[in-house]
Amino acid sequence: MHINLTDQPIDVAAVLASVQDDGAGAVNTFIGTVRNQSTGRRVVRLDYEAYDAMALKQMQRVAEQAQEKWPMLRQVAVTHRKGRLDIGDVAVVVAVSTPHRADSFAACQYIIDTIKQVVPIWKKEEYEDGSVWVAAHP
Amino acid sequence: MKLKIALFGIAKEIVGSSSLDLDTPDQQSVADLMRQLQTQYPALRELTSLAIAVNSDYATDDYQLQERDEIALIPPVSGG
Numbered sequence: 001m002h003i004n005l006t007d008q009p010i011d012v013a014a015v016l017a018s019v020q021d022d023g024a025g026a027v028n029t030f031i032g033t034v035r036n037q038s039t040g041r042r043v044v045r046l047d048y049e050a051y052d053a054m055a056l057k058q059m060q061r062v063a064e065q066a067q068e069k070w071p072m073l074r075q076v077a078v079t080h081r082k083g084r085l086d087i088g089d090v091a092v093v094v095a096v097s098t099p100h101r102a103d104s105f106a107a108c109q110y111i112i113d114t115i116k117q118v119v120p121i122w123k124k125e126e127y128e129d130g131s132v133w134v135a136a137h138p
Numbered sequence: 139m140k141l142k143i144a145l146f147g148i149a150k151e152i153v154g155s156s157s158l159d160l161d162t163p164d165q166q167s168v169a170d171l172m173r174q175l176q177t178q179y180p181a182l183r184e185l186t187s188l189a190i191a192v193n194s195d196y197a198t199d200d201y202q203l204q205e206r207d208e209i210a211l212i213p214p215v216s217g218g
Binding site (some may be wrong): 008032048050051053054055057082090091092112115116117118119120121122123124134135136137138 | 144146148149151164184185186191194195196212213214215216217218
């Protein structure tokens with residue numbers, strides 16, 4: 001497993017290369033990027049804050065859970081960005097490799113969906129006229 | 139005992155600091171600490187969710203805190 005948290009731009013090709021496996025016929029990748037609007041407001045940039053030690057531990061745990069659910073999973077890589085990001089920047093990359101494609105899609109979706117629920121990383125959207133911590137309030 | 143609590147995201151803004159030192163009774167569960175924090179900072183009650191992590195893991199309500207524990211308040215996460 002390749003689990004990383006970084007304040008530097010994510011090298012997507014390097015993350016993909018890290019899940020290369022001779023026993024895998026399928027590689028599935030999710031790339032989360034910063035978009036320029038949210039709930040009707042124009043976003044100018046994002047700030048991600050992380051509880052580093054726990055974030056790494058939780059990402060590792062999610063990858064392990066995926067391995068239990070899909071024992072055929074060959075490689076898992078998760079890299080999450082923190083700090084200030086601009087529109088179009090890559091915020092997160094999840095890549096998995098499996099023998100066949102169906103498991104690859106399913107495992108990759110499980111990992112990104114679960115990361116968004118449990119990993120202590122917080123996103124602050126900066127607008128032209130203010131900012132909001134995402135999902136903080138109902 | 140003295141507890142040190144790390145704060146992130148909106149919890150940091152509500153408290154106005156990235157960490158908080160609290161004096162608590164020696165027998166203090168995670169639920170007790172949560173009540174104390176929500177009483178002291180009512181804006182914490184308005185969040186979508188709020189959890190306490192101990193030693194970089196989510197803690198259950200009945201966990202008995204120790205002075206040496208690394209404690210963090212976890213407001214609603216929004217990574218990805």
